[in-house]
Amino acid sequence: MKSGIGKFPRLAVVLVGDRRDSHTFIHIKLKACDQVGIETVASQLPENCDESELLDVVSGFNEDPDVHGILVQLPLPQHLDEEKIINVVSLEKDVDGFHPLNIGNLAIRGRKPFFVPCAPKGCIELLPRHGVEIKGKRAVIIGRSKIVGLPTSLLLQRHHATVSVLHAYMKNPEHITSEADIVVVDVGVPNIVCGNWIKKGAVVIDMGTNQVKDPSGHGFCVSGDVCFEEAVKVASAITPVPGGVGPVTISMLLSNTLDSVKRAFGMV
Ligand SMILES: NC(=O)C1=CN([C@@H]2O[C@H](COP(=O)(O)OP(=O)(O)OC[C@H]3O[C@@H](n4cnc5c(N)ncnc54)[C@H](OP(=O)(O)O)[C@@H]3O)[C@@H](O)[C@H]2O)C=CC1
Ligand SMILES: Nc1nc(=O)c2c([nH]1)NC[C@@H]1CN(c3ccc(C(=O)N[C@@H](CCC(=O)O)C(=O)O)cc3)C=[N+]21
Numbered sequence: 001m002k003s004g005i006g007k008f009p010r011l012a013v014v015l016v017g018d019r020r021d022s023h024t025f026i027h028i029k030l031k032a033c034d035q036v037g038i039e040t041v042a043s044q045l046p047e048n049c050d051e052s053e054l055l056d057v058v059s060g061f062n063e064d065p066d067v068h069g070i071l072v073q074l075p076l077p078q079h080l081d082e083e084k085i086i087n088v089v090s091l092e093k094d095v096d097g098f099h100p101l102n103i104g105n106l107a108i109r110g111r112k113p114f115f116v117p118c119a120p121k122g123c124i125e126l127l128p129r130h131g132v133e134i135k136g137k138r139a140v141i142i143g144r145s146k147i148v149g150l151p152t153s154l155l156l157q158r159h160h161a162t163v164s165v166l167h168a169y170m171k172n173p174e175h176i177t178s179e180a181d182i183v184v185v186d187v188g189v190p191n192i193v194c195g196n197w198i199k200k201g202a203v204v205i206d207m208g209t210n211q212v213k214d215p216s217g218h219g220f221c222v223s224g225d226v227c228f229e230e231a232v233k234v235a236s237a238i239t240p241v242p243g244g245v246g247p248v249t250i251s252m253l254l255s256n257t258l259d260s261v262k263r264a265f266g267m268v
Contacts, residue, residue, distance in 0.1 A: 009261040010039040011069040011095065011253075012061040016054060016080065017047035020220075021211050022073045029071070032250045038257055041067065047077050054080060055088055062090040068264055069095035069257040074147060092263065095256040097121075098147060106154045114263075115256050120152035122248035123184060123205050124159060130237055132182070132203050134159040140177050142166045142193070142225075143186035148207050152184055173197070190223040195230025204231050204238040207245050 011033055015026055026042070033040045043057050054072075061067045070093045076082050086098045094102055097115035105113035127134055139161040143149035149165065156163045161182065166173045174197040177183050185193050186207040198204060208225030215221075224241030232238050239245050262268045 007066070007261075007265075008037060008039045009069075009257050010041060010067050011071065011257050012064075012067045013040060013042045014045070014054070014057055014061075014070070014072045015042070016045045016049060016073070017077050019075075021209075024211070026073055028246075028250060029253060032254060033257075036254055038254060048079075051080050051084070054085060058085060058088050062088070062093065067093065068260040069093055069253075071096050071253070074098075093260060095253060095260055096147075097151065097256070103146070103151060103154075106151060106158075109158070115259070116155065116252075117147060117151040118252035118256065119148045119186075119207055119245060119249040120155050121252040121256075122245055123152055123207070124155045125252070126205070126239070126245065126248055127182070127203070132237065134161050134182070137161045137181040138164075138179060139182040139184065140164045140166060140180040141184040141186065142173060142177070143188075143207075145186060148186040152186065152207075156182070156184075185225040187225045189225060191225070191227040193226040193231065195227060195234055198231050198234045200234050201236045202234070204235045205245060206239050206241050208241060209246055 013026055013029065015022055030040050045054055058070065061070045070089050072085055089099055091099055091101055091114055094115055097113060097117035102113040102115055105111040106116060134156060139156045141149055141153050144165050144167050153163050153165045164176055166176060177197040178199050180199060180202060182203045183198060184205045188208060188210060190210045190212055204226055206224035206226040210223045211220045212223045213220060222242050228240060
């Protein structure tokens with residue numbers, strides 16, 4: 001066992017390019033780390049950087065024993081191979097849980113990934129804390145992205161829900177959603193889910209975080225994928241945006257980073 005006395009947890013955050021939403025999300029993550037005493041080291045590369053430059057940055061963090069977690073902010077610019085980059089992140093430092101081996105171990109019953117992706121983990125954390133049982137329920141997840149939809153569907157199955165995964169090619173998704181006890185939405189289109197898509201008494205988790213023009217015409221605000229005003233009238237519980245799953249996702253990142261430190265020092 002190694003001694004961790006006098007060491008602080010440290011998270012490395014890598015940003016490529018200058019997207020407004022990525023800057024916002026990273027700012028939120030760095031601030032949260034600061035609040036709980038997790039040190040951060042941020043690396044920003046230009047939009048047009050070479051893949052090899054990015055791979056070098058990630059490899060450097062892999063080899064640095066004082067870095068316990070690595071987060072490469074997604075999406076990456078089109079010319080970079082996202083899968084190749086994620087593959088290089090050390091499994092033991094993959095606090096996003098996006099490495100294919102971590103996702104694979106999440107998919108296989110009885111296997112334990114080092115890390116579970118933060119937004120899906122937050123979603124599953126919220127449900128029992130609010131008295132919602134998952135076991136035996138019919139759950140629908142709209143969206144099958146690598147970072148939210150797919151891992152959320154795997155986690156819901158692990159918790160013994162019967163899960164349907166809907167996507168862009170699904171016709172009349174409301175026929176499926178309106179029979180579900182739990183509806184999770186991760187599409188990235190503001191207000192795509194209307195009130196009549198939801199069964200009375202169902203639980204709705206809105207993962208969408210869309211930066212839209214402020215109705216006043218000045219600046220931007222954040223909007224979810226669910227038409228909250230309609231859905232709140234039929235759902236028994238619903239997460240708002242902002243102030244719903246987003247902050248819980250951030251907490252899960254802090255928790256994953258701490259778990260990584262504990263593992264590095266043989267504390268778990
Ligand atoms: N709250 C949080 O912590 C987090 C929030 N987000 C937010 O979640 C949203 C989605 O992000 P992300 O998962 O990265 O997005 P992606 O674009 O990677 O995935 C979107 C998914 O939605 C599906 N989709 C698109 N249009 C439709 C449609 N009309 N009907 C049904 N399904 C559709 C796509 O289907 P197909 O596969 O067929 O293309 C795809 O599977 C964004 O608003 C993002 O900001 C993301 C991460 C964390
Ligand atoms: N490698 C990587 N890991 C991620 O976890 C990751 C990513 N890339 N790319 C983008 C998505 C999106 N995401 C969010 C995190 C926090 C909020 C959040 O805190 N939202 C606040 C409001 C945010 C605002 O004001 O814009 C809320 O809902 O209250 C939302 C979304 C993580 N993502």
